[in-house]
Amino acid sequence: MQSSSPSVIPDRASPEIVSEQYEIFVGTHCRDFFDTLPVMIFALNKHRQVVFANMAAVSFLGLTKVEEVLGKRPGEALSCVNAALSPGGCGTSRHCRKCGAARALLTAVEGAVGSGECKLLRRENEQLEGLDLNVNASPLCIGERQYVIFSVTDVSHEMRRRSMERIFFHDVLNLAGGISGLVELLVEEVPPGSGDMLPVLSSATRSLVDEILAQRELLAAESNELTVATEVVSTKSLLSILQRLYATSPAAQGQEIKLADAADEMVSTDRRLAQRVLGNMIKNALEAGLPGDSVALGCKIEGSSVCFTVHNRAYIPRDVQDSIFHRRFSTKSASRGLGTYSMLLLTERYLHGEVGFESDKSAGTTFYLRLPKRHECG
Template sequence: MFEEQTLTSHAPALRYTNGQLESQFKTILENKQLVNFVESISQMVLILNKHRQVVYANKSYKDFCRQLNHDPLIGKRPGETFNCANAFKSGAGCGTTNACKSCGAVNAILDSQKGKRSTKECQILTTENNALDLEVTASPLDIESEKLTIFSVNDISAEKRRKSLERVFIHDILNSAGAISGLSSILKEIDDAEQLKDIAQTIEGASQSLIEEIQSQREFGAAERGELQLQAKQVNSKDVLSELQRTYAKHELNAGKPILISTESIDCTVNTDLVLLRRILGNMIKNAIEMNVPHDTITLLSKEKQDVVEFSVHNNSVVPEKVKYQLFKRFFSTKGQGRGLGTYSMKLFGEKYLNGKVGFTSSEETGTTFYIQLPK
């Protein structure tokens, strides 16, 4: 047995050597009944050793991982086979980082090693910023005194998308359409010109929100399918911030939080897709608006750092430690079930399409700052 790096924040880091893995693989192959069973089902199935390493993968699993252009699976851990971004943040690998503490996959495996069958959901953001939503089941298995785990996987991404569409998108559209309908119905009963003007402006704002929601969902779907077409052009940083300030100072979500442009903001240009940049920064501002912080102020900033232009949104909230490692996963949200696309879409649009870097910092002393860095 060898030890690449014993430091771990969650599951043990030890691994078997290649020779030991080969011996385990041969033991599995000799068990024809087990092999025939795992190959006869359509589910993705792995057999893992006590160090959570793959010693056998059925055809369904290998076929799925070929879609991810992955190397041979034997010896890897589940997160490494899926290119989970967290699996490569530590030399000790999958299951050993702080982020892994909330991972359904590794926790199900650890449960199975205590003799329990365990089923959990697992959200993965890959190194390519693709999102996977999986349901995993880990069951204990003993073969010739070897403590193994049968690890089966269902890809539930399509089901999650459908539920999100029903819960969030359609719900928000109905709210906007209902507001427009309600205001329109009372127009014919009002004679006061000033009051008519106010209601017309409110209807215009609700209609614009409805259009933006539909456009946002269309862009999001195209981005996940890899079909989004960029419209890059020279963008002025202060113009972007000024437009966002005007839009969200009067946004329906904003209950009076001041939105300021930092006096330290630098007026510079960057070649990027303006629609996507506004979408990313808009989601950052919405997050800040929704934070329940008394007397909060939201501050927008643009600056140059070496060969990048950085846009950031700051407020005085603090992201809890257990939330930090899940924030950019699809459908993870502190606001309720079915939400959580805003932070995920920041990564999707900002890194996969704009070739930038999206991240955040958060502490009691400095508050929370979300940022995107774009190459000049």
């Protein structure tokens, strides 16, 4: 029977035992065979520690010798951000319960073949990176010892391209269709009061352009081609612009955007990217609300940093909270799911700041963007 949770993991084998198990693989033809394969192959012991890795895996990890990965668990080898959250390491935090790799490994440890998808966030050389992996785990017996052959295929580029295409065309076609409908009404007849539709048309047009720019910036950000242009910005002015911009957006649905407790501080940052991150927070807050609700924007000074906040009364369920910053994760549809991921990517990689949230059933949800007062290049 399969275990109910991947977080139950036995103790680790000693380095001496791991080295002995590695020598078993080196002394067989398995090594030569696995080294010819283009996919990443790891051999794991019953404690899910790496006792062998082929050259494709060693190269992907940026290492030069297989010995550098021996004894680690897969998430630790891949620098998963959740691998260090629990003293037990990879597979023991609450985030690991839904991990496709952990579930596949559990299945293989118990004697069957397991496979799945793994959306993994890792930090490599202090750089945040999202990976989409296809994993397969198969039990293998050598002598009297049981092992697991764990294969990993990186499909990040393919999934990124597909999700970008779906999201781009879904959002752009919806916006363009709305504009087309409004224009047709204006052309066919101009009844009394029809001028009230012009602001709506203007707002839809701005949203269309903004959506195209957002997709272009995210593509550039993931390929490290995005250029940062710093300037001195007023925090209160930045929030005021966003307040006016989104007050007339289709997402507002009769909601009010309030400017509350907004400190006015001059900061050196990329205005465009800061607006992009905060704009995504505001859009998410509006989409979670109902007519008559309000979204509160704020900013406070925290020593050498400033902290922007976007608050609404909706609560984010705990299981959603655990995956909210993953690429392609969305509670809305398969054609969504890059907004929160782009917040994290743009903030950490380009604004040198921090993004996060707090959600409580009674207090609601507050997303925050913490930025240094002075942006340091590099």
